[in-house]
Amino acid sequence: MARHRNVRNRSYSDDYDYDDVYGHSVEEDSCLSPNDSSQWLFDRTRNSQAIAHFLDSHDDIQEEVEEDTSMSSPSALQRGESIDLRSLDLSEEDEAKLMSCLDELRNVLGDTVSESVLIKSVLHHKFDFNKALDDILNSKSKENTKTEVPKLPLVVIEPAKAPVIATVNTPKVIVQNLEPKTLGIIKGFKVGKDEGPSSRPGTPREQSPCTERSKEQSTEKVKAKENKASALSQYTKERALDKEHLYIVVIGHVDAGKSTLMGRLLCDLGEVSQKTLHKYEQESKKIGKQSFMYAWVLDETGEERVRGITMDVGRAQFETKTKKVVILDAPGHADFIPNMITGAGQADVALLVIDATRGEFESGFDFGGQTREHALLVRSLGVSQLAVAVNKLDTSNWSQERFDEITKKLKAFLKQAGFKDSDVTYVPCSGLNGENLVKPPSEPELLKWYKGLCLLDVIDKFSVPDRPISKPLRMSINDVFKGTGSGFCVAGRIENGMISKGDKVIVCPTKEAADVRGVSINDMSSNVAFAGDQVIVTLSGVDMQNVSVGYILSDPVQQVPVTTRFEARIVVFNVKVPITKGYPILIHYQSLVESAHIVKLKAQLNKTTGELVKKKPRVLGNNSVAVVEIEVSKPICIEKYKDVKELGRVMLRVAGVTIAAGLVTDIMST
Incomplete structure (x- = not known):
């Protein structure tokens, strides 16, 4: 009967607040005796007397009083009090980032800094763990210089059964010059000699977004260098003796x-x-x-x-x-x-x-x-x-x-x-x-x-253009069809990088992951293909209905930009009607044809020198050069011309006639 509750005879107070138990585990409730339930009710007076008795018995504890230099009615964050995260009005994602960064900071600083200071620093630096830590340590260092507190050894509290409060008959101890790699403290528990995060067992703190993001960035740079070197060596190996x-x-x-x-x-x-x-x-x-x-x-x-x-x-x-x-x-x-x-x-x-x-x-x-x-x-x-x-x-x-x-x-x-x-x-x-x-x-x-x-x-006698094989993969798709085996096939040209059997790629703009099951060049099976090759790639792990002509196979880490709006420098050919703001057009981009319109005429340029002739022109006539902003009806994959020349060119057509050609100069985020 210990695990069951006597609900019928349970005594409820009239002023009982049901919201107090919201979110508590059922195991925290207790079984109430039908004979006497008053023992389980909270008595504020009795609790206050117990606390007073406890404080009297520990007269060697010195209470620290902090001066309040804030405004007459400061917020909880300014006063240094404990803060309810719900009062900060954060989104679920930001709240998760905040908690992760707080755990990281507690892992390094222990309980030497109040929670409000930590929260204030994390929010100020937009959830950047490293910047927040530097800010706190620097502020502590300045405070130490002003108060001239003598350096004392770190006081570490051993875990005990009853609440224990550290007692020191000296001025307040401030921990100085702490770095994440020089001290391993987990919320007041003694760890001993510094072992660093790498030698400790994996914890949720080490898997936080702040830590993972920095690790991923450094890993990406290393991988990029390795991929560049391997691509060049593999190209030399595969094509050294070939025409x-x-x-x-x-x-x-x-x-x-x-x-x-x-x-x-x-x-x-x-x-x-x-x-x-x-x-x-x-x-x-x-x-x-x-x-x-x-x-x-x-x-x-x-x-x-x-x-x-x-x-x-x-x-x-x-x-x-x-x-x-x-x-x-x-x-x-x-x-x-x-x-x-x-x-x-x-x-x-x-x-x-x-x-x-x-x-x-x-x-x-x-x-x-x-x-x-x-x-x-x-x-x-x-x-x-x-x-x-x-x-x-x-x-x-x-x-x-x-x-x-x-x-x-x-x-x-x-x-x-x-x-x-x-x-x-x-x-x-x-x-x-x-x-x-x-x-x-x-x-x-x-x-x-x-x-x-x-x-x-x-x-x-034609010279072969340079192949950008060391850059991230970009393959434009100009045909999609069902192959003879499992999966389906896409045909197209590799604009950048290389693709191998067994690679993982991203199909953009839908950003679905796919596996490369096979590669063939000119109807001959191959293990690898490089920039400039026309290939047929067999894909699996993605639905054929979700892949269309005009899509791009992209590197999974350094993905191709996807947008509905971009800026281009265009050369206008012969147009019957001058180009104005809102002019409807068809964008021809690789194998993609998409409806669009010109939303801004930013500048008209000199055709020979490229110098600015007029800002915000009202119309563009024949043989003019201009910078315009174009909005496409659907998201497309596109690159700046300076980054990937092959994916930075567009054609503008109206009523079956090519009216302009352009180079992409900027991509607007959507």
């Missing part, structure tokens, strides 16, 4: 012959079997398009072959003397510019194909064709090296005058677009005949005036 990887995007106006040119190049290099080529020849004859047989090497879908145009980015690969080259055949039709931007965003260099036929070049360059827009887009996306293939020059009987006429117009425009003359090479060729593609020219009319390289040698 450099180069990704080239093929651009140009629709029907310029891009697919045919690349298809013929692959056939002449032996990348396409004779059986497959014969099959394409017979099938193209049946539908009356025999000249498309080489284009079908890259245009693999039925709709592309029936319509005779490229609709999606075709992929193929070949090797030169020093490089492994991956072709990204971009569509030239205006309706498929978003696909072209996706291909250009994955490329290191570009090949601009021009139709030299009389009238065709003019329609693609002068009359609103895609030649100008494609060249502007690839330059805005960071491509600086360009080869110009003047295709179908055999229709003009390899005329030097026609070649010079085309190159003269292109040189002026490409220089204005930002290409250096030294980074642009012009090659006369014919995709259908295979002239000047893989071998030096053999056509007599061409040999009379052209002494340059063939197209294959021009591609081989």
Whole structure:
């Protein structure tokens, strides 16, 4: 019956306050006797007499009186009294931080400092344990200097059964120059010789947010250095004897012959079997398009072959003397510019194909064709090296005058677009005949005036950009599909860092954790891939429905920023309606297309020097340069251009036309 309660006969006082027992354990209640319950009721008079008797019997205790120098009605925090944390009006998270820091401080200082001083210091330094400790110790040191208290040994209280109060017939003892690593005291209990936090068993204090945060920061720095060194050594080990990887995007106006040119190049290099080529020849004859047989090497879908145009980015690969080259055949039709931007965003260099036929070049360059827009887009996306293939020059009987006429117009425009003359090479060729593609020219009319390289040698002369393999992982996703095994696959380009089988990654902007089950490069399984590689990664641990095109695979520690608002420096192309505040646009960012609007026009800059021309302009016209603030409808992953160039560029499009290109200069927190 000892554990049961006699509820029926329990005596309750009229002024009993039920709130007093809120939060108490049931085990703290006592069983009340039905005969006499008065013994269990609190008697304030009797309690006061007991305390007085206790104090009289200990006449050697000296009470310390502290002077009150505060205002006439100070708060509990100012008076140094015990404080109810609920009166501080803190959130649950801040209250947890406060309690954690107080435990840490008590672990170091014991009971030498009042609770109110500790709380005041922690709140003043925003829960920073180290700063609060330094502040308290410094204030104690100043107080000691003023009062000139002699140095005395530390008085430590042994645990006892009854309450014990330390008695010292000397002035107040102040503990001086205490550091977390020099003294181990746990709330007045003797620990003995200093052992430091590392040698003591793990306690909740050592697992506090303040301590863990400092440990994590130091650990992250060490890991970053180790990862950088391991990435460089692993890259050297994996790719030391391998040819450099180069990704080239093929651009140009629709029907310029891009697919045919690349298809013929692959056939002449032996990348396409004779059986497959014969099959394409017979099938193209049946539908009356025999000249498309080489284009079908890259245009693999039925709709592309029936319509005779490229609709999606075709992929193929070949090797030169020093490089492994991956072709990204971009569509030239205006309706498929978003696909072209996706291909250009994955490329290191570009090949601009021009139709030299009389009238065709003019329609693609002068009359609103895609030649100008494609060249502007690839330059805005960071491509600086360009080869110009003047295709179908055999229709003009390899005329030097026609070649010079085309190159003269292109040189002026490409220089204005930002290409250096030294980074642009012009090659006369014919995709259908295979002239000047893989071998030096053999056509007599061409040999009379052209002494340059063939197209294959021009591609081989391209320099490979530096790969930021030692930076945190950033991989842009441009395709999501179900694989053959467990998990699912994402395809894309590694912009920064490296990825290995077994790695843990974060899918942003949703910030879901995933495991890397497999990595393949150009359909070949691999254990590791580096910045610049086009890869297919098999993921597990995350739902396929939660991963979309345009997402970023990020390093789990140094994650990619996620925001809905950012600042960009843009270059405005040709706009029919001037850009104003609130202007609606479509953001093209890697493979992502998202609706947005311009919320601020911050400044207009000089196009040449970049100097400030006007603050807060009302409108932006053609060919202007400005700093604007853009707000996106959904959170996106984005980087500053100075941090990650590949993820710091955006395209602004309206009604199927590219109106501006920009570099991200700042990211606003959301």
